[in-house]
Amino acid sequence: MTARVRSRLSTEREEEILRAVLDLLREHGYETLTMDLVASRTRSSKATLYRQWESKARLILVALRRAGTPPGGNEDIDTGSVAGDLRELMRRAGDHVVENAELLQALARELHRNTELLETFREVILFPEIELLRDILERGTARGEIAATGPSPEEISYMLFGAIVGRPLLEGREADAEFLVRCTDTMVLPALGGPPRP
Structure with a gap:
């Protein structure tokens, strides 16, 4: 992993x-969005953009x-609890999914054909979330709430990312906060050894 240049x-x-980039992404889509467009819209030099973010995918x-x-x-x-931490994380994730559904769907299509975007997606989006799950589980293990032999952060991420991707396919609806909290209560917490929420 390369070192990041200080901002x-x-x-x-x-x-x-960053706000302008999302506006441009909505207007142009990933494929036709260029660093030239970003530089023009934000009155920046391309050199500044590349120095800060390295690539279009990362930006x-x-x-x-x-x-x-x-x-x-x-x-x-x-x-203060694993259940509370996971529910709050999923509330935020669900709000983000609903608010940015169109952008996420467009990027999901690109991920299947763009190796650079996929690798950067793992580094920027997925791996930090897995590390956050790791921190939550380690705190819960230290408090004695869950056993160290339970599902790994990676395994839990499969459940939760699966729920985010699967709901639009199965129900035609986005995985909103209420849905993801429910999945946490009915799938993740029991797998960790805790009772599901009534």
Whole structure:
């Protein structure tokens, strides 16, 4: 994994660029969105964009991830229980899925044919979420809520990402917060050894 160059942009300027990237993605789609378009829309140089984000794929995925998390990220989730942490994480994920459904669907199609985008998606979107799950489970194990021999963060991510992808296919509806919390209660928590919510 390559080292990231320290940001030379202010937080406000970075957020402005990332919001513009999502607007451009809605207008043009992934394939025809270029760094030239981003540079023009945001009055930036391409050199600045590449120095900050390295590639179009990373820029778009960072923008998408930032849109789905609070300013400090999801690392602030610590309710004092595994159940509470997972439910809060899924509430945020469900809100993000509904709010950005069109963008996520368009990117999902691109992931199947674009290796660079897929690898960057894993690094920017998936792996940080798995690490967050790991932190939640480790805290729960330390508190004695769950056994260390339960499902791994990767295995739990299969359940939850499967729910996000599967609901539109099976029901024609997005995996909103209520649905993902219900999946957490009925699938994930029992697998971890806790009772499902009544």
